[in-house]
Amino acid sequence: MSEATRIDGKAFAAKLRERVGALAEAFAETAGRKPGLAVVLVGEDAASQVYVGAKGKATVAANMESFEHRLPADTDEGTLLALVAQLNADEAVDGILVQLPLPGHLNEQAVIGAIDPGKDVDGFHVINAGRLSVGQTGFVPCTPLGCMMLLADRLGDLSGLEAVVIGRSNIVGKPMAQLLLDANATVTIAHSRTKDLPGVVRRADIVVAAVGRPEMVKADWLKPGATVIDVGINRLPPEPGSDKGRLVGDVAFAEASETAAAITPVPGGVGPMTIAVLLRNTLVAAYEHAGLDTPEI
Numbered sequence: 001m002s003e004a005t006r007i008d009g010k011a012f013a014a015k016l017r018e019r020v021g022a023l024a025e026a027f028a029e030t031a032g033r034k035p036g037l038a039v040v041l042v043g044e045d046a047a048s049q050v051y052v053g054a055k056g057k058a059t060v061a062a063n064m065e066s067f068e069h070r071l072p073a074d075t076d077e078g079t080l081l082a083l084v085a086q087l088n089a090d091e092a093v094d095g096i097l098v099q100l101p102l103p104g105h106l107n108e109q110a111v112i113g114a115i116d117p118g119k120d121v122d123g124f125h126v127i128n129a130g131r132l133s134v135g136q137t138g139f140v141p142c143t144p145l146g147c148m149m150l151l152a153d154r155l156g157d158l159s160g161l162e163a164v165v166i167g168r169s170n171i172v173g174k175p176m177a178q179l180l181l182d183a184n185a186t187v188t189i190a191h192s193r194t195k196d197l198p199g200v201v202r203r204a205d206i207v208v209a210a211v212g213r214p215e216m217v218k219a220d221w222l223k224p225g226a227t228v229i230d231v232g233i234n235r236l237p238p239e240p241g242s243d244k245g246r247l248v249g250d251v252a253f254a255e256a257s258e259t260a261a262a263i264t265p266v267p268g269g270v271g272p273m274t275i276a277v278l279l280r281n282t283l284v285a286a287y288e289h290a291g292l293d294t295p296e297i
């Protein structure tokens, strides 16, 4: 078996951000304002700080307005809900993202439920989750939608393909499985109670790993020729003499590359797609709020 194709999510995301940026400029000319994205970060988690910074930069680079709200870790729920209400009412804000996870004393479902579903560009509100599950138009979570874009680009029609999603979270695994089902794949959702996970994964033409366990999926779990989408972002402990550990996915990339036909790397795979799709969803929200026809993107 020859070496797998490396699916270049970073390059795909850059192209998507460029298209979104051009459409955002056109939007501003018609609507007289830029699309706006508000990002709310509660607490000082180092990884979250990095992501929020990256989102802000990408937003501005795509000709959109970025509103960042950084709140202390001990912020009470009333204060956070009041901020969400203010952003819901703000006409300059088309999209609202509350960075997860929230500190333990805050109820995530209550906070996400307070976001106007029309501004929920993460697609985490129950209204958008419900719309996805019954086949209505709504905001689709960025990471799974980004994975679908990579799969469609790579494989075209997914009809009849065996897909195994490892992980069943509300933000990745479940919506991912729903999108694959909508694309007529035969979908299996695996999780921590799945028996014989390697055997289940071996059936798959498409494997999506969204677990959060470094390099868990091994080469001998894969059907030769499978397409592998690695959602996992795991920071390994630092090597002696270095202050930061390496970033790895949920798939043992080097060995899996010997068996798979195509695989996304970490970093440079799904992560950049998540941010590009967030901008795409914000653009769509802006067109909707302005009462304009949404361009195909």
Ligand SMILES: NC(=O)C1=CN([C@@H]2O[C@H](COP(=O)(O)OP(=O)(O)OC[C@H]3O[C@@H](n4cnc5c(N)ncnc54)[C@H](OP(=O)(O)O)[C@@H]3O)[C@@H](O)[C@H]2O)C=CC1
Binding pocket: 143, 166, 167, 168, 169, 170, 171, 172, 173, 190, 191, 192, 193, 194, 197, 210, 211, 212, 213, 231, 232, 233, 234, 270, 271, 272, 274
């Ligand atoms: N690239 C990106 O843009 C993004 C990356 N991520 C990354 O994706 C990964 C998953 O994130 P998320 O969905 O939020 O994580 P969660 O922790 O919410 O969900 C993890 C899922 O994996 C399952 N699981 C855990 N251990 C095993 C195991 N040994 N075998 C099989 N299944 C297992 C869990 O099963 P059970 O339900 O039974 O507990 C659960 O369904 C993380 O590494 C995260 O950092 C997340 C969001 C965006």
Ligand SMILES: Nc1nc(=O)c2c([nH]1)NC[C@@H]1CN(c3ccc(C(=O)N[C@@H](CCC(=O)O)C(=O)O)cc3)C=[N+]21
Binding pocket: 050, 051, 097, 098, 099, 100, 101, 122, 142, 143, 233, 247, 266, 267, 268, 269, 270, 271, 272, 274, 275
């Ligand atoms: N409300 C909310 N929405 C989210 O979409 C959300 C969230 N909360 N909480 C955290 C997770 C994680 N997430 C990532 C986004 C980009 C990269 C990304 O760009 N990663 C780069 C590497 C970045 C680095 O070097 O650290 C890459 O994979 O190439 C990763 C992870 C969004 N999330």
